[in-house]
Amino acid sequence: MKRNSKTGSALKEVIETPREADAEASGGVTAVTRALQLLDTFGMQDEHLSLAELTRRSQMHKTTALRLLRTLALAGYVVQREDGGWRLGPAAGWLGARYQASFDANGVVEPMLLALSQATGESAAFYVREGNSRTCLARVEGPQPIRHHARMGAMLPLDLGSPGRVILAFSGEPGKLYEDIRKKGYHYSIGEREKNVATVSAPVFGLRWALLGSVCISGPADRLPKAKLIGHAKTIMKAANELSYALAGRPTAQTPAVVSTWHP
Template identity: 50%
Template sequence: MPGNASGVAAVERAISLLEAFTDRDASLSLGELARRTELDKATVLRIARSLAKSSMLVRNEDASWRLGPKLVRLGAIYQSTFRPASIVEPLLAELSDRTGESATFYAREGDMRVCLFRHESSQPIRHSARVGDTMPLDRGAPGRVILAFDGGDDPLAGEIKARGWHCTRGERDPQVASLATPVFRDGRALFGALCLTGPPSRFTDAAVAAHLPILLDGAARLSVAMGGRPGPE
């Protein structure tokens, strides 16, 4: 359609303007917005005025700009209609299909971790856990990941945070190996740990190397869906 490309470009520029703000920015000057978006000031001003018409941006008395109240309303609608299960469960099924191992999501509950979502491997020998099962935080890869990214300051926590994932073989149960990585929400707030589990004999170094990119990609997609920032700080 004529003009479609330019229309898409305008939308992308408007989105880049909104994404220029961080949780540390009460307001941004026109010049700073131009710098962060790599757009000229005239373009930024034109887009900002358009966004202000729908209350997505507000112009302050000093000519700086801040995010507008319409975004609060949209955020509230998103929160009220978002159902984690609709995102997590298909993702776990995909991870299990691609790796051949059971895929699980754990969240912290006090001094324990609880299994919130689970997709079993189709292989005859597998580690079985049930939704609602609680397990210790200080044994097993998902527990170690949760501890590391939820305030842990011991040497192992530092290693896990620097690496971004952890693998254990027989730490909690001699018959169970696990590979886990964190999932974030609302920026860098920890949401939980996404993990693959199975018998140690199938979690060789080569298998872990093959599964890791799949797991990290899944955790990144889930973090983005939860409003989190995946990857290193």
């Protein structure tokens, strides 16, 4: 079927003009913005994508996408396969490796934990997964004279306590409990791993929106009853989401819905 050139032009204007306006309004270069949008269409599981799929995901005109892909290929950021599909090139991998090598996660995590502790008046911690366990990677003690202490580097169970439950949930663990956590974007627990200790946690995502770990506040259960934990949930999620954006960058197709829902 022959494509109506007027219809195609109108469609191109509807799809691409807002992006051009955004780039120009922020002082950006439209061509660079579009090229980055094409790179962002590749997901963690995508070994390669067809031109049709790239244009569908980026909502970009086919001729524009092809021109940008060929330019990116000259610099090694994408490679065209023999079947016509496209995959990320070695330059993209090298750029990611340099980012990881130069990025000091503690320089971002610890200030966030400090701000979270000051906002809630409780101790704040960041947990990551280590096989079938979790470990505390960073921690800021709260200002209260009575507080919960977590030993840095200690291997703790994933299925006891809100930090581990959140990690399991956003790792895809099946079951109603984990479905509810994914839907809400946070989880709280009281006395689950340690008697009289209460926590509330939210997920943190890293490069390309892969799960990195969880952030939590903790304290004595008599100071943090259920109602107060739920009241702190939005503060926890805001901190976790801001940390995720600092680590993962701007939203992409891989950005979990819960992050974009709660992020201000």
